[in-house]
Amino acid sequence: MLKRCKFIVHYVSKFNVFEQVRYASQILPQFSAEKYNVKRKNFSNVQAADVSYFQSILGNDRVLTDRDEVLPFNIDWIRNCRGQSQVVLKPKTTQEVSEILAYCNKKRLAVCPQGGNTGLVGGSVPVYDEIVINLMLMDKIITLDEISGALVCEAGCVLENLDNYVRGHNLIMPLDLGAKGSCQIGGNVSTNAGGLRLLRYGNLHGSVLGLEAVKADGTVIDCLRSLKKDNTGYHLKHLFIGSEGTLGIVTKVAIHCPVLPKAATLGFFGIKNFENILELYKSAKSSLGEILSAFEMADNLAITQTVKNLNLPNPISDYPFYALVETHGSNEVHDGEKLSNFLNKEMESGLIMDGTVTSDPAKMQTIWNLRESIAASSLVGGYVFKYDVSIPQKHYYDIVPMLKQRLGDKASAVFGYGHIGDGNIHINISVPQYTKEVVSLIEPFIFEEVSKLKGSISAEHGIGFRKPQFIHYSKEPSALGLMRDLKQLMDPNGILNPYKVLPETN
Known part of the structure; x- marks a missing residue:
């Protein structure tokens, strides 16, 4: 029986869940080089003179060499990979990044660009003793054009902070990730992050209007335009989107922010089998059309394990599969009618066995938190x-x-x-x-x-x-x-x- 949300909201922020699980174990993972039998490449070793040079650029407080301080920057979020870096640099400006890379290139010192370090394939931590260049202090919002929706910011801005900022101007960020409380926009762009609402807002290749990046030799590539149409030669920004810091370090981003939806609704449904998930998706595309913003699925074990491991509420009973359907629109009455017709049709057809639907932001967040916490729950x-x-x-x-x-x-x-x-x-x-x-x-x-x-x-x-x-x-x-x-x-x-x-x- 489909019902409105009535369960008590036990909100656990995504950031807290991720951080809680991230440091749940004090046992250090094995060095990546040993675990995966990787041979060190012919790079130079960091010397005291190199550290002194970095300190001359950044000051002592933004050059970390203490073993305990450096350790967290060597370990990835899922504790699968562990590097051996002895130096972490925290630049605040593009110029500092440029000077660091020019020096490292000349000295043949390998570097590992790092954002929020929430990646799942070991791309954001060193393998051997690469110098970590962490961009967390490059976190300024530069401009926001409320007419075009173009946001220009530095690469170290946390995704959730950006979303909160643009929401204050009736806009939203075009991507939403489970790790948005700690991931950074530069890392998002460098990995071409997808996320939960790609169905509605597309991927970053389409949302990024321009960017600034620094090449290995310190050359600053300024493609920081905020125009939707700029057909002047090669689209150089696409070289850096998804290149994972192997072609250059992204330092600034111009990104298009869609208008904040005036009406948003979220449904969480129990489904009999996967074939019915596909049929429901086809029906949602046909019935909901342009207001369909997300269609997620999870099997029974993904949900039950998350409920158990993180003590989160499940608003409906046990089912073999679950579907999460979200709509974003501009007219609550119009959208509500569309959604009601869709739900009535698929409850009668049997595709939806049970479910809950809500437009209450707190209850929507609780349902999304259940879905977004699956990744963290599996680490327990x-x-x-x-x-x-x-x-x-x-x-x-x-x-x-x-x-x-x-x-x-x-x-x-x-x-x-x-x-x-x-x-x-x-x-x-x-x-x-x-x-x-x-x-x-x-x-x-x-x-x-x-x-x-x-x-x-x-x-x-x-x-x-x-x-x-x-x-x-x-x-x-x-x-x-x-x-x-x-x-x-x-x-x-x-x-x-x-x-x-x-x-x-x-």
């Missing part, structure tokens, strides 16, 4: 393998039961959830502990299956450190060759985020 106890792939929607869930059968009792949990609207499924595999035997059962099997379906081995998390050896499942040799040519042209000494994105050549 044991070790988790996380995969982010795009698959044609008719095969979207096929790989989850395949992995359950393949792993058997070696896995304590295998579940899937994600963005039905863009074909992006997140697959989590929980095991008691990391073993190479389990890895051999998962990789490259999962990527082979994705490749057979003409899918992508990385939908929105990037390639980072964990997937370069598998990128050929999604990129042809000619494309990889062009990527290597671009890397050689823009970073001939290879100092920018080494060991990431591109596979090693013999």
